[in-house]
Amino acid sequence: MKALFIRMVLVTLLGMTLHSVPLSAQGMFSTSSGVTTFSSVTPLENVFAENKKSQAILNTATGEIAIRMNMREFNFPNKLMQEHFNENYIESAKYPTATFSGKVDKAPDYAKDGEYDVSATGKFTVHGVTKVRTIPGKMRIEGGKISISSAFEVPLTDHKIEVPQVVFVKIAQVISVKANYTLVAK
Amino acid sequence: MLRLALLLMCSSAVAYAQDDLLNQLSKQDSAQKIPVDATFKSTRVVNGHSVETMKKKHMDFRISHRFGRLNSGAYNFFGLDQATMRMGFEYGLTDNFMIGVGRSTSQKAYDFLGKYKVLKQSTGARSVPVSVTLFGSMAIATVNKELEFQDKLTYTAQVLIARKFGERLSLQLSPTFLHRNHPDVLGDENTLLAVGIGGRFKLSKRVSLNGEYFYTAREKNTVTARYYDSMSFGVDIETGGHVFQLHFTNSLGMIEKQFIGETAGTWGKGDIHYGFNLSRTFSFDKKNKRQPAN
Numbered sequence: 001m002k003a004l005f006i007r008m009v010l011v012t013l014l015g016m017t018l019h020s021v022p023l024s025a026q027g028m029f030s031t032s033s034g035v036t037t038f039s040s041v042t043p044l045e046n047v048f049a050e051n052k053k054s055q056a057i058l059n060t061a062t063g064e065i066a067i068r069m070n071m072r073e074f075n076f077p078n079k080l081m082q083e084h085f086n087e088n089y090i091e092s093a094k095y096p097t098a099t100f101s102g103k104v105d106k107a108p109d110y111a112k113d114g115e116y117d118v119s120a121t122g123k124f125t126v127h128g129v130t131k132v133r134t135i136p137g138k139m140r141i142e143g144g145k146i147s148i149s150s151a152f153e154v155p156l157t158d159h160k161i162e163v164p165q166v167v168f169v170k171i172a173q174v175i176s177v178k179a180n181y182t183l184v185a186k
Numbered sequence: 187m188l189r190l191a192l193l194l195m196c197s198s199a200v201a202y203a204q205d206d207l208l209n210q211l212s213k214q215d216s217a218q219k220i221p222v223d224a225t226f227k228s229t230r231v232v233n234g235h236s237v238e239t240m241k242k243k244h245m246d247f248r249i250s251h252r253f254g255r256l257n258s259g260a261y262n263f264f265g266l267d268q269a270t271m272r273m274g275f276e277y278g279l280t281d282n283f284m285i286g287v288g289r290s291t292s293q294k295a296y297d298f299l300g301k302y303k304v305l306k307q308s309t310g311a312r313s314v315p316v317s318v319t320l321f322g323s324m325a326i327a328t329v330n331k332e333l334e335f336q337d338k339l340t341y342t343a344q345v346l347i348a349r350k351f352g353e354r355l356s357l358q359l360s361p362t363f364l365h366r367n368h369p370d371v372l373g374d375e376n377t378l379l380a381v382g383i384g385g386r387f388k389l390s391k392r393v394s395l396n397g398e399y400f401y402t403a404r405e406k407n408t409v410t411a412r413y414y415d416s417m418s419f420g421v422d423i424e425t426g427g428h429v430f431q432l433h434f435t436n437s438l439g440m441i442e443k444q445f446i447g448e449t450a451g452t453w454g455k456g457d458i459h460y461g462f463n464l465s466r467t468f469s470f471d472k473k474n475k476r477q478p479a480n
Binding site (some may be wrong): 025030032055056057059064065066068069070072073076077079080083084086087088091093094097099101164171 | 212
């Protein structure tokens with residue numbers, strides 16, 4: 001009886017620990033220094049920007065994945081472009097973040113090192129407009145780290161990002177996005 | 187009992203698995219200090235300088251016009267027959283420091299300016315409530331050939347303090363020190379103190395309404411030709427690298443010495459000038475021409 005009681009207390013305590021520190025739950029991998037870049041290439045002008053503070057979190061137990069970044073953390077070599085990006089196109093004050101929240105479609109064996117072609121399906125939100133998308137990528141599992149890389153395209157019209165007629169030819173209608181995140185166990 | 191406890195634990199674990207991962211990310215967001223951009227669209231509110239500076243390796247080519255007085259009548263096409271102009275080249279050495287040179291037809295004046303951002307308004311955990319920019323300029327009025335060189339000089343120093351209140355409204359306070367080595371009118375003071383208040387209200391992403399008023403303190407009013415405070419209202423229209431500023435003002439001059447110190451017109455009598463500033467930005471950043479690295 002006494003042993004049962006102790007066991008019960010222990011189990012309850014364990015349950016409480018899970019309650020108070022959910023991030024320490026087994027199977028959580030994350031980063032807050034992921035690199036996301038995008039580029040718009042036209043014959044007239046190339047635009048390139050980089051965000052080195054993208055956040056990503058993956059629950060290997062459930063396959064759930066979430067990615068989040070501040071639009072203002074996108075750095076352009078040309079600061080005037082950066083100002084126009086925030087002020088006129090992406091409207092960072094109104095829509096400060098871009099996010100993805102979904103599930104890895106066919107989960108690889110996280111216990112085994114190797115490189116896997118994967119994809120994730122979920123809600124992709126930019127400029128306040130959410131689209132359900134399946135985004136392809138690669139996952140490399142090595143030494144307890146999970147590296148995710150992906151390249152995909154975002155059409156401006158999908159997210160109601162308006163480009164005025166005068167600069168229409170200088171900004172590509174479809175923006176190429178690349179992501180590189182190295183997730184470590186929490 | 188044990189089974190119950192286990193059940194409790196499992197149910198809570200399941201609940202966490204369903205917890206929104208995105209909320210966890212936003213909770214641990216590390217973005218501490220995010221600067222507030224674009225308090226004004228241009229380096230000028232109307233006549234006076236705004237807290238904005240040219241970005242690094244960008245050159246601003248400015249052509250500004252002020253036409254004659256609206257009350258000069260139909261014969262003079264309400265002032266449009268007559269025009270004064272300033273042409274200027276202004277360049278960002280860094281993202282915080284710009285220099286510029288200009289030439290005004292009024293008084294055949296050359297002006298040289300420097301502007302430095304000392305504080306940037308920011309949001310986040312370590313927020314900064316205002317932006318502060320220091321401005322200094324020297325003008326040489328070459329119209330009067332008889333004057334000694336130093337008598338042609340005027341110096342201006344300003345502390346520009348601005349705050350962007352949300353996306354639409356920005357307000358600025360501009361304490362000004364103006365020193366003329368040789369005032370145009372006999373009996374006028376060499377040193378003038380003034381304070382400007384200006385602002386803009388955004389009507390849309392690319393259009394804003396601007397207004398500006400400079401109060402100039404003169405100790406004695408022994409000046410024969412009366413000078414007035416400068417007041418201006420206008421519209422800013424931005425299209426990519428261009429900013430068009432169209433306005434009405436009672437000042438003819440476009441440099442500090444002229445609109446703060448020598449505004450001869452008054453709104454009360456209809457001495458209003460229509461004018462515009464045309465700003466075209468050129469980028470000298472070679473990196474933009476190249477293909478992105480990856």
